Amino acid sequence: MYKTILVHADLSAHAPARIRWAATLAQALGAHLVGAAMLGVSRTVLPRGCHWQPGTLEAGYFEPLADNARRALSRFTAIAGERQVPCETRLVCDLPDDGLARQARSADLVVISQDDPDEAMPGVGTRLPEYVILNSARPVLLVPRGDPAPEMAPxxxxxxxxxxxxxxxxxxxxxxxxxxxxxxxxxxxxxxxxxxxxxxxxxxxxxxxxxxxxxxxxxxxxxxxxxxxxxxxxxxxxxxxxxxxxxxxxxxxxxxxxxxxxxxxxxxxxxxxxxxxxx
The missing domain is CATH 3.40.50.620 (HUPs)
Structure with a gap:
C-alpha cells in the first residue's frame, strides 16, 4: 500500500495535471501527499540548504529561484486542498533530477510528467523521467503530456x-x-x-x-x-x-x-x- 506519494511541483504547464493525478491517488489510497519543488541549483553549491544573506549577490541570484519554487508549492497546496488530502511541501535545494531521486527515498511512489519537447523548463539539463526512474529506489508514475483527467484505471x-x-x-x-x-x-x-x-x-x-x-x-x-x-x-x-x-x-x-x-x-x-x- 502506498502511504507516501511524492509529486514534482514546478511551474510547468503540465504540473497541475500531474499534481491532480497524485492527489487523486492519495485520496483513493489514503496516502500522505508530498509536493517537492527544486531550487534548480545543485546541492553542492548550497550544502547547508537554502540559506543566504539578504542583500548579497547570492540573494540576488537565488531568491528569484526560491520565489518560483514557492509559487509552484502554492499551486500544489491549492490543488491538494481541492482533493482534501493530507499534504506537505518541500523546497529542496537541488537540481530537479537528482533532487527528486533523493526525495524518493522516503516515498512509496513518485509522480512526474512525460517530457514535452515544446516546453523547455529552466534548470532541467537531463531527460528528467529517465534520470528519476533509473536513479530512484521507488516506482515512478509517468503522467503523459496530454494531461488526461485523473482516474483509478479500471x-x-x-x-x-x-x-x-x-x-x-x-x-x-x-x-x-x-x-x-x-x-x-x-x-x-x-x-x-x-x-x-x-x-x-x-x-x-x-x-x-x-x-x-x-x-x-x-x-x-x-x-x-x-x-x-x-x-x-x-x-x-x-x-x-x-x-x-x-x-x-x-x-x-x-x-x-x-x-x-x-x-x-x-x-x-x-x-x-x-x-x-x-x-
Missing amino acids: RILVGWNGSQEASSALAAAIPLLQRAITVMVVALTRPGRGDHGAQFATDQSELSGFLHRHRVPAHFCTREERHGSGRDLLALAQELDCGMLVMGCFGHSRFHELCVGGATRTILAEAALPVLLAH
Whole structure:
C-alpha cells in the first residue's frame, strides 16, 4: 500500500495535471501527499540548504529561484486542498533530477510528467523521467503530456518478460491492480524464440497464484512482437482500452551515464496513457 506519494511541483504547464493525478491517488489510497519543488541549483553549491544573506549577490541570484519554487508549492497546496488530502511541501535545494531521486527515498511512489519537447523548463539539463526512474529506489508514475483527467484505471496492462525489472514493476503496482476491474499480463514473443512461450506458461502459473493472493484476478496472454516491444505494448493498451500500463524500465551504462533501453525510450516518448515504471 502506498502511504507516501511524492509529486514534482514546478511551474510547468503540465504540473497541475500531474499534481491532480497524485492527489487523486492519495485520496483513493489514503496516502500522505508530498509536493517537492527544486531550487534548480545543485546541492553542492548550497550544502547547508537554502540559506543566504539578504542583500548579497547570492540573494540576488537565488531568491528569484526560491520565489518560483514557492509559487509552484502554492499551486500544489491549492490543488491538494481541492482533493482534501493530507499534504506537505518541500523546497529542496537541488537540481530537479537528482533532487527528486533523493526525495524518493522516503516515498512509496513518485509522480512526474512525460517530457514535452515544446516546453523547455529552466534548470532541467537531463531527460528528467529517465534520470528519476533509473536513479530512484521507488516506482515512478509517468503522467503523459496530454494531461488526461485523473482516474483509478479500471483496466491495466502489465508487460511481462520474466526480468527483475518487470517483477519489481508488477509488485510496485499491486495497490493499483487491486482496484482494477481487469488486469491483463502480456508477454511479447519473438519469431524463432519458441522457448519463450514455454517459460511464460511456467511464469503464468506462479504469477497467477501471487496475484490471486493479493486479490488481483489477472488474465494472461502472449503476442508476437511486430513493431518493437514498446510500440506493441502501447498498441495493445489502446486495443484493450487500458487506462494504465505497468512495465519494468531497462537501463544501461553509456559513457558513464545511465540511459534507458530502446523499448523504454519509446514508451517514455510516445505513451498517451499513464505508465508505472520500476527499475
